[in-house]
Amino acid sequence: MIRIEQLDFEYPAGGFRLRVGELAVQSGARAAVIGASGCGKTTLLHLLAGILTPAAGTIRIDGREITGLPDAERRDFRIGTVGLVFQEFELLEYLDVLDNVLLPFRINRSLHLDAPARERARELAESVGLGDKLSQPVPRLSQGERQRVGICRALVAAPSLILADEPTGNLDPDNKERALDILERFAADRGATLVVATHDHALLPRFDQVIDFAELLA
Amino acid sequence: MSDTLYLAWRYMRYNRGKTAILVASLALLLYIPMGLQLLVDRTAARLRTRADTTPVIIGDKGSSLDLVLRALYFEGEVPAAIPYAQVTRIAATGLADAIPIHARFAVRQQPVVGTTIDYFRFRGLATERGGLFTGLGECVLGAAAAEALDAGPGDKVVTSPENLFDLAGSYPLRMRVTGVLSRSHSPDDDAVFVDIKTAWVIAGLGHGHRDLAEKGAEGQVLERDGNRITANASVVQFNEITPQNLGSFHFHGDRSALPVTAVIALPHDDKSRTLLLGRYLGRDEPCQIEEPSAVMNEVIATVVRVRGYVIAVALLLGCGTLLTICLVFLLSIRLRRRELATMEKIGCSRSLVAALVGSEAAIVFVVALALALLLALLTAWGGESLIRGLIV
Numbered sequence: 001m002i003r004i005e006q007l008d009f010e011y012p013a014g015g016f017r018l019r020v021g022e023l024a025v026q027s028g029a030r031a032a033v034i035g036a037s038g039c040g041k042t043t044l045l046h047l048l049a050g051i052l053t054p055a056a057g058t059i060r061i062d063g064r065e066i067t068g069l070p071d072a073e074r075r076d077f078r079i080g081t082v083g084l085v086f087q088e089f090e091l092l093e094y095l096d097v098l099d100n101v102l103l104p105f106r107i108n109r110s111l112h113l114d115a116p117a118r119e120r121a122r123e124l125a126e127s128v129g130l131g132d133k134l135s136q137p138v139p140r141l142s143q144g145e146r147q148r149v150g151i152c153r154a155l156v157a158a159p160s161l162i163l164a165d166e167p168t169g170n171l172d173p174d175n176k177e178r179a180l181d182i183l184e185r186f187a188a189d190r191g192a193t194l195v196v197a198t199h200d201h202a203l204l205p206r207f208d209q210v211i212d213f214a215e216l217l218a
Numbered sequence: 219m220s221d222t223l224y225l226a227w228r229y230m231r232y233n234r235g236k237t238a239i240l241v242a243s244l245a246l247l248l249y250i251p252m253g254l255q256l257l258v259d260r261t262a263a264r265l266r267t268r269a270d271t272t273p274v275i276i277g278d279k280g281s282s283l284d285l286v287l288r289a290l291y292f293e294g295e296v297p298a299a300i301p302y303a304q305v306t307r308i309a310a311t312g313l314a315d316a317i318p319i320h321a322r323f324a325v326r327q328q329p330v331v332g333t334t335i336d337y338f339r340f341r342g343l344a345t346e347r348g349g350l351f352t353g354l355g356e357c358v359l360g361a362a363a364a365e366a367l368d369a370g371p372g373d374k375v376v377t378s379p380e381n382l383f384d385l386a387g388s389y390p391l392r393m394r395v396t397g398v399l400s401r402s403h404s405p406d407d408d409a410v411f412v413d414i415k416t417a418w419v420i421a422g423l424g425h426g427h428r429d430l431a432e433k434g435a436e437g438q439v440l441e442r443d444g445n446r447i448t449a450n451a452s453v454v455q456f457n458e459i460t461p462q463n464l465g466s467f468h469f470h471g472d473r474s475a476l477p478v479t480a481v482i483a484l485p486h487d488d489k490s491r492t493l494l495l496g497r498y499l500g501r502d503e504p505c506q507i508e509e510p511s512a513v514m515n516e517v518i519a520t521v522v523r524v525r526g527y528v529i530a531v532a533l534l535l536g537c538g539t540l541l542t543i544c545l546v547f548l549l550s551i552r553l554r555r556r557e558l559a560t561m562e563k564i565g566c567s568r569s570l571v572a573a574l575v576g577s578e579a580a581i582v583f584v585v586a587l588a589l590a591l592l593l594a595l596l597t598a599w600g601g602e603s604l605i606r607g608l609i610v
Contacts, residue, residue, distance in 0.1 A: 051563050072567065079565030090560040094232030095225075106221035107566035113221065137232075153564075 001027045002048065002161070002193065007057035009047060018043050020057070020216060025193060025209060027062065027160075030184060032204055033197040035213025041197035045163045048195065049082045050074040061161060079108040083154030083192075085183070087166035089146045091138045091153075098134040101125055101152040111157055124152045128182050144175030151179060155186050162187055164196045168203070180206060222570065226577035236550075237582065240543060244586035245593070247539045250532040253594040258525045260598050262518045268404060269510035271341075274314070274494060276304055277480040279506045286513045289480035291405045292321045292329035299477030300505055302414075306474065311497065313490035314483040320417040321409075321479050325375045325393075328363040331409045332417020332478075338399075340484060343406055347371050348397030351413055354467055355459025357393040358411045361401035366408075369395050374458075375410065377420050391420045392458040418469065418476050419459070426459065426466035483507075551575060 004023040010016070018040040025031045033041050046052040047059060050066045053074075059067050066077055078084075091100050099106075101121045105113035125134055128148040138146060147167065154162060164183060168176040180196075180203065187194040196207070204210055230237040268290050277285040278298040287294040299320075308316035317340060320332035335350060337343075338358075348371030351358055359369060369375050373395045393412065401407055418424045430439050430447045440450035459467060469476065485491035498507035551558070558571050 046563075049563070075565050075567055084563060086560070090556070090563075092557060092560075094229045099228065103561075104564055106225060107561050107564065107570055 001025065001060075001062060002195070003058075003060045005058050007047065007054050007059065009043065009052060009054040009057075016040070016043070018047075020044070023211065023216065025195060025211075027193055028187070028191045029208045030187060030194045030206065031196070031209040031211055032207040033195060033211045033213070034199070034201065034204070035216075037199075039213040041213065042165050045084075045165050045195065045197055048161070049084060049163055050078045075108065076110045079104055079110060079157060081160055083157065083159035083162045085147075085151055085154045085162065085164035085167045087169040089150040089170075091146055091149055093138045096135045096137055097125060097130055097141070097149055098122070100138060100149050101156050103153055104157050117156070120158075121152070121156050124156055125149075128152060143170055144172070144178065147171055147175065147179050148182065151182050158190060160190070160192050162192055162194045164194070166197055166199065168198065168200060176200075176203075222573050222577050223581070225574055226581055230578055230581060236546075240546060240582050241586045241589065243539055243543060244582060245589035247532075247536045248587055248590035249593045250536070251529045252590055253597040254525055254528055254532070256594050256598045258521055262521070265514050265518060266511065269514035272482060272510045273485055273491060274483040274507060275480050275510055276300070276308065276483055276498065276505050276507050279504065282506060282508045282513050283517060285480055285506070286508060286510045288321055289319050289482065290510055292331055292409055293405070296322050297479060299479060300481070301474060302476045302478055303474035304505060305478065305481050308481060308483050308494070311494065313494045313497075314485040317482040317484070318414050318478040319480045319482060320414055320421075320477065323380065323417065323420050324378050325363075325367060325410045326378055328360075328366055328408055328410050330357075330377060330417065330420065331411050332414040332420075333411060334414060337411070337482075340482070341402070341404075341406055343399050343402060345397035346400040348395070351396050351411070351416075353459075354413065354416050354419065354464060355391070355393055356396045356412070356416070358397045358399060359395055360399050360407040360409045360411070362407040363410050364395075364398040367410075371395055371397055389422065389457060391416075414478070415469075416459075419467065421477070423476055424467055424469040426463050426468070429466060547575070547579060 002023070002025040004020050006022075007018070007020040009018045016038075033044060035041055043052065047054060048061070050069065054067055057067070058065055061077075061081065064077070066074060069077060092103065095103070098118075098121060101124065102113060102118065105111045105117055111117070122131070122134065125131055128151065130145060130148055130152070133141065133145065138149065141149065147170070151167070154164075162183060167179055167183065171179060183194055183196070184206065186192065196203075269286070272290055275286060275289050277289065278300050280297050281295070284295045284297045288297055299322075302318065305316045305318045308314055315336065317334060317336045318332070319337075321329055323330040331337075338350060345358065346361070348358075357375065359367065359375075364370060367375055374392050375395060376390045376392045379390055393410075393416065399406065399411075412420070415424065427449070429435065430449055438449055439447055441448040483494060485494055495507055495509075497503075498505060558574075561571060561574075562568065
């Protein structure tokens with residue numbers, strides 16, 4: 001379960017401040033975060049992931065208070081608990097598909113890149129239709145395929161919280177549906193919580209909970 | 219391979235053009251001072267070894283460097299010749315043994331060295347195949363010369379004309395190879411050794427031709443005046459010395475006036491050496507006497523001084539190159555800011571990001587260092603003749 005209380009965050013350079021009184025998302029729920037551009041959706045996701053730390057308030061993920069954790073522990077928490085999906089995929093173009101999926105294992109020592117991990121990455125890639133493209137360089141992939149690689153990378157460490165920032169923003173309607181299907185299927189299979197920031201109101205019926213920034217910040 | 223190194227390697231492989239330029243720049247930066255140092259040290263050592271084992275050289279009063287280079291390495295300008303009488307003069311002093319060297323001609327690229335059997339004893343040279351020359355028109359090949367000419371005992375080699383357009387110059391002489399020397403890793407390996415008299419024949423100072431007194435030679439006689447016979451222009455001169463025509467070979471004039479490039483003097487002891495050096499100090503003395511080690515030390519000192527300047531310039535250029543390489547890395551990090559930020563978002567620590575960039579720099583440095591070492595080794599292996607060529 002995600003629980004936010006009296007959150008107060010401001011970027012060091014100033015200019016934008018995010019205040020959230022109370023917010024809760026049940027474990028295993030599918031939540032959509034909507035709001036105008038620049039309202040703080042990405043900031044909220046980064047706070048939930050422990051990338052940013054608030055000036056005040058608390059964030060608890062499955063009962064664990066993450067705002068007070070030291071940097072290293074917050075990183076370990078993030079890599080072990082949170083799967084991040086980005087709007088512009090953020091893949092490393094010098095790695096092939098499989099290496100991009102396995103990237104979390106290569107950049108954090110709390111995860112061990114062993115044979116089961118490789119097997120899991122392969123199965124994941126196969127399950128999203130990338131089984132025959134494991135050794136393809138990323139620049140040769142289509143937009144939809146790239147986002148599927150990004151989703152696999154977010155899911156490979158079996159996170160209990162998936163945070164997706166505009167995951168369908170750069171995709172055509174078919175790929176949009178497919179990407180969300182994958183995220184939802186994985187979340188349902190693993191009992192993971194899914195939080196998706198989106199502009200696309202047509203997608204809202206797919207979610208259990210809608211967090212509207214217009215109401216949240218009111 | 220560690221994950222950091224693996225990621226660094228993949229990044230560099232993907233950007234192989236940029237990486238290759240960085241490696242090449244850094245390799246050159248490392249190679250120039252390293253290669254130069256190695257090259258000069260090895261060359262100096264080898265030049266010194268040859269010079270130190272040659273006590274004294276006597277030759278024409280000209281460039282002492284030309285004299286030493288020609289007498290020791292059979293390279294460079296051919297100094298003016300001195301008369302063979304200098305050989306007998308030195309021997310007559312009783313202070314030293316004298317070995318004549320006449321190194322003016324060539325068989326293709328291999329220098330022809332006219333000398334005596336004493337030279338082989340002095341240099342400790344022995345034949346690997348065949349034997350030493352025993353007469354006129356025979357030669358012994360150094361190991362490298364035998365390879366270059368693809369010749370061995372029993373084969374024939376022909377001297378090269380000095381100037382194709384000089385009709386009065388020396389004519390090619392076909393010589394029989396009697397043996398090939400064991401490799402000595404010295405300039406002797408490249409030489410074609412002949413007896414000093416054969417060298418004079420190559421110079422056109424000795425020759426053999428058909429006996430005009432014999433029957434059937436009337437067509438080549440211009441004039442007969444009693445026992446005096448003058449040949450016409452059709453007289454045949456031999457271009458090969460064979461057992462059949464050996465007897466017809468002869469030298470005109472005084473043998474003591476025939477030329478040698480240099481004389482290697484082997485003093486019996488230090489006192490003899492000093493006395494011999496003193497004999498050649500007179501103002502009217504037509505020859506100069508040189509201690510090769512002193513001449514080569516002077517040359518090496520100059521080379522070392524030049525090396526110092528080159529290294530100083532290379533270091534200055536190197537600093538510039540290094541700063542440029544640093545700039546390339548910094549710009550590269552800037553261009554990759556988004557990629558590195560993504561890694562941090564996913565869960566990579568800043569120290570690991572730094573290690574990743576550091577690994578890339580380390581790979582570039584290690585590969586460049588290996589390349590520079592390889593180049594330096596190649597230079598040390600094949601660069602001695604290059605630097606000797608530069609001196610010459």
